[in-house]
Amino acid sequence: MSTTLAALPEEFLPRDTADVVRTVRDSRPQPLTVYGGEPTGEDELGPPDRRVVLSLRRMNRVQAVDADARLVRVQAGARLSDIDRTLGAHGLGLPVVGDHREITAGGFAAVGGLSGASHRYGMFSDNVVSLEYVDPEGRFGTCGRAHHTDRFRRILGSGGRAGIITALTLEAVEVDKDRTWLTSDAHRFLDFDTFVEHSLAEIVRPGDAMLQVGRWVDTAPLRVSRPVGTGNIQLGTVRFGQWSSLHPTAATPSLRARRELGARARKSLGAIASAAKGPAGMPVRNAAAGALMFAPKVLTLRDAEYLADTVITSSERGPAYRVGVFAPLSTYTAVFHRLHDMLTDHRERGGVFTVISALTYGVRSPYLHELSGEDHGFISFTCRLRPIGTYSGKSGTPDVLRDIDSGIDDILRAERARRYHAAD
Numbered sequence: 292m293s294t295t296l297a298a299l300p301e302e303f304l305p306r307d308t309a310d311v312v313r314t315v316r317d318s319r320p321q322p323l324t325v326y327g328g329e330p331t332g333e334d335e336l337g338p339p340d341r342r343v344v345l346s347l348r349r350m351n352r353v354q355a356v357d358a359d360a361r362l363v364r365v366q367a368g369a370r371l372s373d374i375d376r377t378l379g380a381h382g383l384g385l386p387v388v389g390d391h392r393e394i395t396a397g398g399f400a401a402v403g404g405l406s407g408a409s410h411r412y413g414m415f416s417d418n419v420v421s422l423e424y425v426d427p428e429g430r431f432g433t434c435g436r437a438h439h440t441d442r443f444r445r446i447l448g449s450g451g452r453a454g455i456i457t458a459l460t461l462e463a464v465e466v467d468k469d470r471t472w473l474t475s476d477a478h479r480f481l482d483f484d485t486f487v488e489h490s491l492a493e494i495v496r497p498g499d500a501m502l503q504v505g506r507w508v509d510t511a512p513l514r515v516s517r518p519v520g521t522g523n524i525q526l527g528t529v530r531f532g533q534w535s536s537l538h539p540t541a542a543t544p545s546l547r548a549r550r551e552l553g554a555r556a557r558k559s560l561g562a563i564a565s566a567a568k569g570p571a572g573m574p575v576r577n578a579a580a581g582a583l584m585f586a587p588k589v590l591t592l593r594d595a596e597y598l599a600d601t602v603i604t605s606s607e608r609g610p611a612y613r614v615g616v617f618a619p620l621s622t623y624t625a626v627f628h629r630l631h632d633m634l635t636d637h638r639e640r641g642g643v644f645t646v647i648s649a650l651t652y653g654v655r656s657p658y659l660h661e662l663s664g665e666d667h668g669f670i671s672f673t674c675r676l677r678p679i680g681t682y683s684g685k686s687g688t689p690d691v692l693r694d695i696d697s698g699i700d701d702i703l704r705a706e707r708a709r710r711y712h713a714a715d
Contacts, residue, residue, distance in 0.1 A: 407652055
């Protein structure tokens with residue numbers, strides 16, 4: 292018999308898959324919200340929403356490491372940073388990790404999972420060998436590359452809609468992330484067209500780059516007939532891009548010293564930005580975000596993987612519209628240009644956005660390659676929203692964003708691209 296909603300606790304904290312099965316069955320037919328780790332302030336559920344909350348943060352164990360086979364079995368709530376540290380004791384590491392330390396294995400697999408190493412190793416989900424799950428009816432199951440493969444693909448990248456991942460077996464690679472030194476080869480741009488062309492060339496031919504990422508920032512409306520490719524810098528306008536490829540290098544005492552100084556400076560800037568409040572703190576938060584454009588020349592692989600976590604998370608405040616897409620390399624340039632044109636046009640005509648920024652890198656995913664017959668570039672846009680009522684145009688933000696969503700879908704269909712986070 293199912294437990295009534297009134298008798299349910301505010302949050303379930305299962306410790307194993309059997310606990311998850313009981314929770315799913317007892318919560319039906321009430322909506323169930325699943326957290327991989329600690330809920331953020333933005334995720335908190337307030338009245339009158341009485342959803343049942345299931346948090347996997349106690350299902351956080353690294354259960355077994357098979358160093359010879361380069362495999363690790365973990366519970367879904369295990370943080371990637373903790374898994375990586377455990378693997379490090381065996382001379383191994385995860386090939387793809389997120390850019391902050393709180394990401395969990397189950398949560399990352401449920402959305403596909405990307406990083407600056409995806410041009411080499413694909414998505415995080417491409418490195419999952421098998422998994423355990425609980426379906427929406429509360430039934431336990433297993434699937435993997437060699438059994439129930441259709442179900443395996445449905446669950447990976449489904450955002451939890453096809454089933455709650457409770458445990459995973461992951462592939463690892465031989466690497467010492469604390470002693471693998473990288474040097475950054477950075478190229479900076481004032482012209483958007485040139486930035487996009489360079490990004491495509493680096494994605495197609497990455498060489499020995501272990502990590503790669505391109506970033507573009509546009510901080511003010513552009514009063515031009517075609518916002519892409521003008522290369523003009525107007526008063527009060529900042530349009531700037533950088534492509535960074537990080538290549539292996541030999542460690543020296545000088546490099547070690549520079550790395551230590553850079554790490555301290557980034558942590559200090561991140562702490563200051565985190566404490567900066569209100570409009571007066573905006574310059575400090577912008578400086579923290581801008582630090583990503585001037586990444587240190589030398590750093591370890593582990594430092595590089597979590598660079599954004601060190602300097603930018605604290606600066607990402609306020610509401611934003613975000614979209615991430617996989618663009619086949621044959622249409623990568625067209626997708627990038629058309630998305631940028633559409634978003635800047637909405638900002639020009641309606642003033643709905645302030646800062647528009649983009650991030651891009653390559654994705655060599657076996658799964659995506661099967662779908663389209665070619666490799667992809669990942670493109671994401673983050674557009675900061677003005678407060679409702681301070682911009683002209685339509686009656687409210689939801690109407691505008693629905694129009695933007697529809698326009699993006701039209702572009703993706705025309706260019707054979709697909710959204711990131713969307714279940715197939």
